[in-house]
Amino acid sequence: MAGIKALVWNEGRQKNSDANIERIYPRGIHGAIVDALSRDVSIRAEAATLEDPEHGLPPSRLDQTDVLIWWGHQAHDAVRDEVVDRVYKRVLAGMGLIVLHSGHFSKIFKRLMGTSCDLKWREAHDREVLWVTTPGHPIVHGITDHFVLEHEEMYGEHFDIPEPDETILISWFSGGEVFRSGVTYRRGMGRIFYFRPGHETYPTYHHADVQKIITNAVHWAAPAHASPSKYGHRPEVIP
Ligand code: ZN
Numbered sequence: 001m002a003g004i005k006a007l008v009w010n011e012g013r014q015k016n017s018d019a020n021i022e023r024i025y026p027r028g029i030h031g032a033i034v035d036a037l038s039r040d041v042s043i044r045a046e047a048a049t050l051e052d053p054e055h056g057l058p059p060s061r062l063d064q065t066d067v068l069i070w071w072g073h074q075a076h077d078a079v080r081d082e083v084v085d086r087v088y089k090r091v092l093a094g095m096g097l098i099v100l101h102s103g104h105f106s107k108i109f110k111r112l113m114g115t116s117c118d119l120k121w122r123e124a125h126d127r128e129v130l131w132v133t134t135p136g137h138p139i140v141h142g143i144t145d146h147f148v149l150e151h152e153e154m155y156g157e158h159f160d161i162p163e164p165d166e167t168i169l170i171s172w173f174s175g176g177e178v179f180r181s182g183v184t185y186r187r188g189m190g191r192i193f194y195f196r197p198g199h200e201t202y203p204t205y206h207h208a209d210v211q212k213i214i215t216n217a218v219h220w221a222a223p224a225h226a227s228p229s230k231y232g233h234r235p236e237v238i239p
Contacts, residue, residue, distance in 0.1 A: 003042050003043060003044045004042060004043050004044070004067060005044050005064055005065050005066045006037055006043050006045040006046075006065075006066065006067045006069060007045075007046055007048055007056075007057075007061070007062075007065045007067070007068050008037070008045060008046070008047045008048070008069045008071075009030070009047075009048045009056065009068060009069065009070050009071065009072075010029050010030035010047065010049055010050075010071045010072070011049065011050040011071070011072040011073065011074065011075040011076075011078070012028055012030065012050055012051060013050070013074050018201065020201055021200050024200075024201070024206075025200070025205070028047070028049075029071050029198070029200060029205055030047040030071065031047065032205045032206060033045070033047075033069060033071075033205055034046065034047050036211035036215065037214070037215055037218060039215075040215050040218075042219075043215070043219075050075055050078060050079065054083060055083050057083050057086065057087065059086060062086055062087065062090050062095070066096060066221075067095065067096035067217075067218045067221045068087065068090075068095060068096070068097050069097075069100065069214065069218070070097065070098065070100060070103045070106055070108065070109070071100045071101065071198065072103050072105075072106045076105055076106050076107055077107075079107055079108075081107070084107045084108050084111060087108050088108060088112065090190075091108075091112065091187055091188065091190035092187060092188030092189065092190055093190070093228075094188070094223035094224070094225075094226075095223060096191050096192070096193075096217075096218070096220075096222055097112070097190060097191075097192045097221065098192075098194075098195060098214065098217050098218065098221060099192065099194045099195070100195055100214075101153075101195075101196060101197060102198075102199075103194075104119065104155075104159075105118075109194070112185070112192060113161050113162055114162065115162055117159075117161060118159075118160045119155050119157070119159045119160070120154075120157070120158075120177065121154060121155055121156070122156075122175060123153050123154075123199070124154065124175065126173040126175050127148065127149070127150055127151065127173070128148070128149040128152040128171050128172070128173055128174075128197065129146055129147075129171065129172045130146060130148075130149070130169050130170070130171050130181055130182075130197070130209075131145065131170050131171075131172065132144075132145050132146060132168065132169060133167050133168060133169060133170050134166055134167065134168045137168050138216055138219065138220045139168050139182065139213060139216045139217050140168055140169070140213065141212075142212050142216070143209055143213065147209040149197055149207060151202050152197055152199055152202055152204060153199035153202070154177055155171070155177075155179045155196055156173070156177030156178070156179055157177065157178055157179055157180070159179060159180055161180075161183065161194070162185070164180065164183035164184060164185060165183075165185050166183065166184040167180050167182070167183050168182035168183065168184065169182030169195075171196060171197075179196060181195065181196035181197065189226065190221075190223075191220065191221040192221070193217045193220065193221055195213060195214065195217065197210055
């Protein structure tokens with residue numbers, strides 16, 4: 001069985017900035033997510049980082065990718081525009097895209113949304129409760145009606161995104177804010193899922209429910225391999 005090809009992209013600069021991050025994620029955030037996805041035998045997961053040639057996203061590799069997972073924070077501007085264009089076209093052509101946490105400010109997410117994607121934030125060890133707002137959705141398969149992250153960075157509304165196709169999760173934070181933490185979009189043939197948790201100083205990507213949601217989202221976002229639409233002038237269907 002060929003399986004779903006998932007590529008986990010991380011700018012990969014956090015290791016250099018904080019020893020605590022290296023302790024939580026010795027093989028990087030991308031390594032932790034690849035390990036989690038690899039427990040699903042129907043997914044083949046690999047990693048790519050900013051420092052790889054072509055940011056690890058050459059055309060040949062992107063063409064082979066079913067779902068791209070994106071984590072970035074400090075280095076959004078270092079991602080070359082030609083690579084962003086390439087990812088954008090692949091999403092429109094049907095590649096799935098999962099944008100994690102601070103990836104809300106990535107060039108690719110802002111381009112696909114067309115809005116500022118800005119939000120409120122606070123790093124103060126807030127407790128986060130994530131509530132399922134679309135029970136039965138495949139992305140929350142196996143999640144009860146909520147789960148708790150004991151410590152996370154707070155993201156608060158208003159989140160400047162277009163109205164989502166689906167709002168699957170809403171977070172409550174102990175400081176009082178709320179946030180749309182799991183939202184879906186379609187752009188062209190591509191399915192997009194934004195998933196909020198995952199600040200680099202917390203062990204969020206080791207949490208079983210977080211791993212389950214990312215794994216479910218890979219299945220949900222994988223392309224259906226529909227035959228491509230033909231555009232432009234055409235003769236009548238009924239002569
Ligand atoms: Zn963060």
